[in-house]
Amino acid sequence: MALVDLVMPKLGESIMEATILKWHKQPGDKVKQDETVLDIATDKVDSEVPSTSEGTIEEILYKENDVVPIGAVIARIRTSIEEKIPVQPPIEEGRNNIAYEEMKGQERTAAVNFSTEYAEKKQPKTNGVGNRFYSPLVLNIAANEGISMLELENIHGTGNEGRVTKKDILSYVSQKETGKESRKLEPEKTRREPIAAQYSSTVSGVDEEMETISSTDQREPEIIYSGNVEIMEMDRMRKLIAEHMVRSKHTSPHVTSFSEADVTNLVLWREKVKKEFEKREGTKLTLTPLFIEAIVRCIKKYPFVNSSVEGNKIIIKKDIHMGMAAALPSGNLIVPVIKNADQFNLVGLARQVNQLADNARNNKLKPEDTQGGTFTLTNVGTFGSLMGTPIINQPQVAILAVGAIKKRPVVIETSMGDSIAIRHMMYLSLSYDHRIVDGSIGAGFLSDVAKELEKFDPARAF
Numbered sequence: 502m503a504l505v506d507l508v509m510p511k512l513g514e515s516i517m518e519a520t521i522l523k524w525h526k527q528p529g530d531k532v533k534q535d536e537t538v539l540d541i542a543t544d545k546v547d548s549e550v551p552s553t554s555e556g557t558i559e560e561i562l563y564k565e566n567d568v569v570p571i572g573a574v575i576a577r578i579r580t581s582i583e584e585k586i587p588v589q590p591p592i593e594e595g596r597n598n599i600a601y602e603e604m605k606g607q608e609r610t611a612a613v614n615f616s617t618e619y620a621e622k623k624q625p626k627t628n629g630v631g632n633r634f635y636s637p638l639v640l641n642i643a644a645n646e647g648i649s650m651l652e653l654e655n656i657h658g659t660g661n662e663g664r665v666t667k668k669d670i671l672s673y674v675s676q677k678e679t680g681k682e683s684r685k686l687e688p689e690k691t692r693r694e695p696i697a698a699q700y701s702s703t704v705s706g707v708d709e710e711m712e713t714i715s716s717t718d719q720r721e722p723e724i725i726y727s728g729n730v731e732i733m734e735m736d737r738m739r740k741l742i743a744e745h746m747v748r749s750k751h752t753s754p755h756v757t758s759f760s761e762a763d764v765t766n767l768v769l770w771r772e773k774v775k776k777e778f779e780k781r782e783g784t785k786l787t788l789t790p791l792f793i794e795a796i797v798r799c800i801k802k803y804p805f806v807n808s809s810v811e812g813n814k815i816i817i818k819k820d821i822h823m824g825m826a827a828a829l830p831s832g833n834l835i836v837p838v839i840k841n842a843d844q845f846n847l848v849g850l851a852r853q854v855n856q857l858a859d860n861a862r863n864n865k866l867k868p869e870d871t872q873g874g875t876f877t878l879t880n881v882g883t884f885g886s887l888m889g890t891p892i893i894n895q896p897q898v899a900i901l902a903v904g905a906i907k908k909r910p911v912v913i914e915t916s917m918g919d920s921i922a923i924r925h926m927m928y929l930s931l932s933y934d935h936r937i938v939d940g941s942i943g944a945g946f947l948s949d950v951a952k953e954l955e956k957f958d959p960a961r962a963f
């Protein structure tokens with residue numbers, strides 16, 4: 502008999518930890534190779550973890566709702582193999598091990614480089630009481646919000662072993678803006694003292710004050726609802742969406758420009774060829790890949806809309822990874838990504854769009870399917886809306902929404918004079934980050950997308 506480690510799998514380049522949602526197997530249960538053992542979740546997508554061996558679950562090392570670093574041993578499986586396989590101890594949260602540090606190192610430059618103060622701290626952080634690990638995302642938010650390391654160490658954490666979660670730091674930022682956190686900041690004379698001296702002389706008093714303030718701040722007044730109401734708790738995905746949306750509005754000064762396009766030629770061409778397209782290519786031809794074609798061509802003329810902001814640096818992305826908002830069975834939205842969208846022809850784009858949309862509807866998206874997007878397209882017309890003001894998908898700087906296509910009488914300019922005709926019209930809207938995308942760039946890009954759609958060649962082949 503031998504013991505085999507089941508480890509938390511790598512879920513993508515930017516993911517360093519995952520939350521255990523549910524164990525499907527318990528100690529003593531038999532398991533087959535590739536059979537699902539547990540469900541996990543990241544801030545991107547939910548996934549299943551299959552067994553790497555056939556045998557019996559010997560031990561489970563983490564409970565449901567625990568946050569576990571990538572590469573940590575989460576369970577052990579006893580197999581029928583005679584040779585003894587070395588078993589590595591579980592990775593304790595905040596503890597350095599080579600594999601975990603290598604993966605952390607891949608993200609440290611991107612997530613922590615905003616502040617030299619953070620980049621120099623490569624060991625687990627301490628608040629004077631014990632080791633405290635900060636995820637790259639928490640450090641990223643702290644750097645963007647100008648929160649010092651001492652402030653960060655004084656934030657009350659509600660995570661495992663008192664660690665600071667995204668919710669904790671976002672709540673701290675929100676309360677700090679409204680003045681509720683002013684008492685947590687050190688007095689001026691304290692800030693002048695060496696940090697080590699502060700801890701040696703005041704740590705107990707700070708801890709007591711932190712506990713008092715935290716318990717006061719977290720105690721919400723009881724709300725009495727009148728009338729006939731139904732109260733629902735947000736599910737995990739809705740909580741994540743809410744956090745991302747609030748963070749995006751807080752991070753990026755949003756500006757939205759609008760345009761309209763006569764897409765008659767595009768619509769009539771698709772209607773004419775869609776049956777032949779599906780018969781020949783084995784996949785449906787929707788409007789989405791046609792929209793993506795036009796957007797990609799315009800991004801190459803306006804590279805600033807395909808970028809991100811890191812501190813005072815503008816990172817212009819040379820690769821075009823197109824995110825497309827898709828609905829999940831629960832009604833929540835997710836944004837799968839078409840990698841290198843500019844390298845696909847129309848047939849390739851149609852296949853990518855349909856495969857990702859199907860996987861989203863069937864909860865089969867992988868973590869890497871939702872990562873690395875550089876620009877996002879959302880079709881609010883799917884739900885009957887004429888136009889929308891979409892929220893930027895961080896860390897991107899722009900998102901384009903297309904509305905419902907409606908027949909309207911419009912004025913047509915011809916060499917014989919003006920005339921009125923029935924045309925297929927569509928509104929477009931572009932929300933962009935005004936820190937780096939000015940109105941001339943944002944409006945220019947949007948107008949060019951509309952022109953690309955209007956000059957669609959009705960005689961083209963697919």
